[in-house]
Each structure stands twice: as C-alpha cells, then as structure tokens.
Amino acid sequence: MEFRTEIEVAPARFKISTDSKIMTVGSCFSEVIGGQLTDNKLQCLCNPYGTVFNPSSIFKLISHSLQNQPVFKHLMLENNGIWQHYDFHSKFYAHSKEELERELNLTHRKVNQFLRKANFLVITLGSSIVYQLKENSQIVSNCHKTPASNFKKEMLNVKEIILRFRSMYEALKMQNNKIKILLTVSPVRHTRETLQLNSVSKSILRTACYHLEQDFNDVHYFPSYEIMMDDLRDYRFYKADMIHPNEQAEQYIFEKFANTYFTEDLNGFLKEWNKVKMSLNHRPIQTDTPAHQKFLTDLLEKLDVLSKKIDVSNEIEIVRSQLIAA
CATH class of the missing domain: 3.40.50.1110 (SGNH hydrolase)
Structure with a gap:
C-alpha cells in the first residue's frame, strides 16, 4: 500500500553538465x-x-x-x-x-x-x-x-x-x-x-x-x-x-x-564530490596524529584529481594549511 503520491517529473529536453x-x-x-x-x-x-x-x-x-x-x-x-x-x-x-x-x-x-x-x-x-x-x-x-x-x-x-x-x-x-x-x-x-x-x-x-x-x-x-x-x-x-x-x-x-x-557524468561527479565534502567537514579532536595527517594527505590527492574538473583551490588551501610539515 502506498501512503504518498510521488510526483513524476517530465523528462527534460536538455541537460545540465559539469561545465554549464x-x-x-x-x-x-x-x-x-x-x-x-x-x-x-x-x-x-x-x-x-x-x-x-x-x-x-x-x-x-x-x-x-x-x-x-x-x-x-x-x-x-x-x-x-x-x-x-x-x-x-x-x-x-x-x-x-x-x-x-x-x-x-x-x-x-x-x-x-x-x-x-x-x-x-x-x-x-x-x-x-x-x-x-x-x-x-x-x-x-x-x-x-x-x-x-x-x-x-x-x-x-x-x-x-x-x-x-x-x-x-x-x-x-x-x-x-x-x-x-x-x-x-x-x-x-x-x-x-x-x-x-x-x-x-x-x-x-x-x-x-x-x-x-x-x-x-x-x-x-x-x-x-x-x-x-x-x-x-x-x-x-x-x-x-x-x-x-x-x-x-x-x-x-x-x-x-x-x-x-x-547528465549521468554530472550525477556521477556529485556522488564523488559529496564523499569529498563529508571528508572536508570532518572535525577531529586531535589534528596532529599520524592517522589524521594521512587522512589529510589522501584528501589532498582526491582534491588534486577533482581540480582537473572543477575549481577546488580554496579547499586545497584549507587542507594544506592543516598539514604538518615533515
């Protein structure tokens, strides 16, 4: 039994892509x-x-x-x-x-x-x-x-x-x-x-x-x-x-x-980007532990890959500012 009436949206004649x-x-x-x-x-x-x-x-x-x-x-x-x-x-x-x-x-x-x-x-x-x-x-x-x-x-x-x-x-x-x-x-x-x-x-x-x-x-x-x-x-x-x-x-x-x-490509990108956003919003109790520093390094690598598609320069700068120089 259905307890709601979901709206079916008519298919669009045009699509939004990552560069729109x-x-x-x-x-x-x-x-x-x-x-x-x-x-x-x-x-x-x-x-x-x-x-x-x-x-x-x-x-x-x-x-x-x-x-x-x-x-x-x-x-x-x-x-x-x-x-x-x-x-x-x-x-x-x-x-x-x-x-x-x-x-x-x-x-x-x-x-x-x-x-x-x-x-x-x-x-x-x-x-x-x-x-x-x-x-x-x-x-x-x-x-x-x-x-x-x-x-x-x-x-x-x-x-x-x-x-x-x-x-x-x-x-x-x-x-x-x-x-x-x-x-x-x-x-x-x-x-x-x-x-x-x-x-x-x-x-x-x-x-x-x-x-x-x-x-x-x-x-x-x-x-x-x-x-x-x-x-x-x-x-x-x-x-x-x-x-x-x-x-x-x-x-x-x-x-x-x-x-x-x-587009399918944009929806695929959004899934990837949402995972990165969750990582960016992560607030650890201790920031100087080896585990968190590795977390930041991995996150930076993901951002570097995404930077070929979108502007993530601010996010890269924020992550780099949290890295402790070896």
Missing part, C-alpha cells in the same frame, strides 16, 4: 536551488538581484540587465539616510544616491556578462500579486516598509505574465540564442496575502508556466510547487514557521531537480 553556467533568479526558493548548485561546484550566479517575488519585476530586471539600461533614478528612495531602490531587494542599500546607483548598475553589468555566456536561466515565480506606486503606476519589487497607502495592490493575470515573459525572452535570445529557461513556482506559501489569495496567485503562475512551456521549445517547467504540495504534504517537511520547506524538503526537491536535468 546557470543563473537563478526570483523568489527565495531560487536561493535554495542556486545555493545547492554552488555548493556542488557548478558555475552559478545565484539570485543576483536578491529575492524578487513577482514575474513582472523579475522579467523587468533581466531585460534591463540585457539592455545595459541604467537604473531608474526616480524609483530610488531615501529613509533615515539610507538609499534603496523599488526595483531591488533591501540587501541593496547605500548612504548616498550615487553610491547606490553605482552598485545597482554594476549588478546589471554583472548579470549582462553572465547571461551572454550562460547555458541555463532558472526562474522561480513566487506570487502573482504586485504592488504599484500610486504616483506613477510603476510595479515595485520591494516596498521597503514604506506606508501601504503609497501602493495599490493588483493581481497579474496569465496574459500579462506571458506578454512580459515574451518581451524578456526576445531580449535574452538576442544576446544568447542557445540559453535554456527552466521555470518553477515557489513552494513557499505567501500567507501575508491570506491562504485563499495565495491559492489564486499560485494557480495563475502555474497556468502561465503551462502555456509558456507549450509555446517555447527551450522552456521547461520543473514542479517544485507540486512536489511540496502533493508529495511532501506533511508539516514535518516545513520549518517552524509552517510556511517554508525545511532542509530535508529542500534536499529532496533538489535531488528531483538533479535527476531531471543533470
């Missing part, structure tokens, strides 16, 4: 995927704009980076001597307008350079609900705790999301015709908007993703939302806030992701 370049962007779940990719030594630019929930802001930021468009100065705001920007996450701040402008334009250039050579763009959509500034009807990525009276709340519809995606897609393909796009809907519930509105919001995102996958041969949908809602439908897979997937759930979803998109 991947950018993740979108909601906080993009941080999870990007962090896992980086931790497993893949070349990943992880959520360069910070957390961005709504598709309109995600597509706008990517488009501006691709076009090397300077940030909109009229969307900068100052609060108690700190400057921020409505298009960007609150992690971007400065003590002057000019300093913030330089940092944000540098971020756009960094993304532009990466996307020109990237193989994959992973987009995690978090919410269909957007906030518009009343003064100019601009959709913002982050309200930065300014008064709610400054904004008008709206719900994007499927048509709007598809049109805005298409505009971003065309700009992306002009710069890099070979890049593939992986879409997913964040499994994190947005309870601030009520669970009822969260359900409506997620259904719009999922419907938009369905049509985008049908319309574009190089767009593929990964069901992280469905895996969390239907496969891991138990609160033991959530953090204490009962909203975010816990570490066990994140690892499970990433393993599904790897099984779907990674």
